[in-house]
Every structure is written in C-alpha cells, then in structure tokens.
Amino acid sequence: MKSKVYSLGGQPGWTLLFATWIVVASATLGSLFFSEVMGVPVCVLCWYQRIAMYPLVLILAIGLFPYDPKVVRYAGALAGVGWLSAMFHVLLVAGIIPEGVQPCVQGIPCSETHISLLGFLNIPVMSLSTFTLIGVLLFYAHRMESS
C-alpha cells in the first residue's frame, strides 16, 4: 500500500483524496441511478444528503488539480452535514425517532424505505456508511498532510 501511495508523486494525501473522490462520484451516480433510472421517489431528508454529497464531486476534483490539501476543510464541513442528516434518517427509519418529529409528513414520507439489499442495507444506511467512509478518508488525508 505504502509503496503505491508514494509512487503517485510522493503525496499520500493526494492519493487518499483521490480515493475519497471515487467514493463520492460513485455515490452520486448511484443515487442518480436510484431516482432517475429506477424511479425511486426522493424524500426531503434524501435531498439534504444529496446537497452535501453532490458538491463534493466538484470540490474534491478541484482540490486534486492542482493538489490543495486545504480542500479537506471545505469537504469535511459538507461531509459532516451529510453525515448528520444521514444519521437522523437512519434513526427515523429504525423508528428510534418518532414519526411526529420527521420534517416530511406530506408527500413522500422519509420513514418509508424502497430498496433493501441483504435485508438491512436500505438507502439511508448506504448513505450513512458512505459519509462515514468519506469522513475517515478525509481525516487520514489531513493527518498524512500535517505529519
């Protein structure tokens, strides 16, 4: 792993940011696939998570060329917001937060799930794990740069 990291120009932070970008771009395309191709309705909370996710595709790409380690700060703020709304969404679906608190009573209820892989992997859980992964990658990118 390490030798590969250094072969990409001696900046391990860059490689980690690039990995983050791949995660973010895949998540963006995946969510567009769910809504635009499969026709899954998008609830309000899903939109909040998209608002945090989609700009990362551009922000991280700009931070990669030319490499700007400070991009971790901007991306981190967005990832944090996304992580919080994903966490709220997961708790809502799990029934830990009661129905009455949810912001979208009319239209498409956020507590309803449409896709379930392996029995537990619904869209909010996918979103939360993706934001967690993004957060971890950004954290290490930041640490490698400052050490």
Added chain:
Amino acid sequence: MNRKTLFISVAGLLLLVFAGAVVLYQQSASESRNQSVLEREGAPIKGPNDAKVTIVEFFDPACGTCRDFYPLVKRLIDRYPGKVRVMVRYAPLHAGSDQVVRMLEAARYQGKFWQALELLFRSQDRWVVNHKSQPMRALTVMRVLGLDMERFSADMNRPELVQTIQRDVQDGQTLNVRATPEFFVNGRPMPSFGYDQLSRLVEEAVADAY
C-alpha cells in the same frame, strides 16, 4: 501513469459503468413488464374489442393532465378506425380520489362509465379543490347523469367493486406508476412524457401490428 490520466480514466470508467447499468436495467424492466398486470379482464375499454393496439391508461379523475390528454386519446382511437382501443385503469393518487373512483365504477354498473368520466373531467374545477378531490361535490356534479341513486350508493360499497379498484392500485404499483396519466401502448411506455410521444408510440404500434 500521471495523475490527470489516472483521474480521467477513472471518471470515464465510472460513467461507463453507469451507462451500462442504465441499459441493463431498462432491458430487464421491459422484459418483466408482465402483460397480465398491465391488462385486466373487465377493465373499462373504449374502441373495438378486437383491435390489435391497446393503449392502457392509468389515470386519476382528479388529475388535470389526464383531463387534457383525454381528447387526444379519443382522437387516436378515431384516427385508426378498428385498430386502436384504450383500456383505463384506476390510479387514485390524489387525496379523496379513491371515493370518486368508486363513484365512477358504480356509474359503470349502470352503463354510464364514459359519460360519468367525461362529465367529471369537464367539471373538474368544481369538485377538485387545491389538488384534493371533494367526493361530495363530485356526487353533486354527477346528479345530471340521471343515475338510480339508491342502486348507486349500494353499488359503491360492493366488495367486488372495492376489489377491482384495489387490484388496479396494486397493478399500478407493480408497474411503477407514480404519476398520472401513465400510458402503455402494447406494453411500451412513452420514452418521455408528451402528446407527440404518445401519438408516435401509437403510430408505431399500428404500423407493427397491421
């Protein structure tokens, strides 16, 4: 490999995977579009029964776009005499529409389905308020049809009537009908939404079938 080449190849690869997934998904979706879910014995039909082209329309009487499409659907039946028929299925997506759909079905028991439908479309402004159906107002509108009202109210609560509507709603869910009107011409949905797209789809289906 330098960074830019790496980035561009990965981006291209991701887009390629996405495009591939779209194609695969659309192929499998059109294969699984089950004819028995699409067309049901006993659903209201306009046009000749032996027509080889069937337009299946999922509709809500409270939907303004369904009202706007109705003249076009009628024109399409007339444009290809004997070749095209339309089968309507209920998709009561508006609040309160489930009751109005039951009224339509009850009017059908008295042989007045199409008159009732045209009347409801024509006077939609009088019984749809803020995108919500007002069943009592719809009932008032329907008085001019001269229905046997006693039979009408009894029919509205018949279990087979409720079952018919539930079956349509379920079929709509199976077929992913999330907005009305949704048209299928011999099983094919419109490539994108619009009057021309529907006309073209029917034109192609007629050319294929005859």
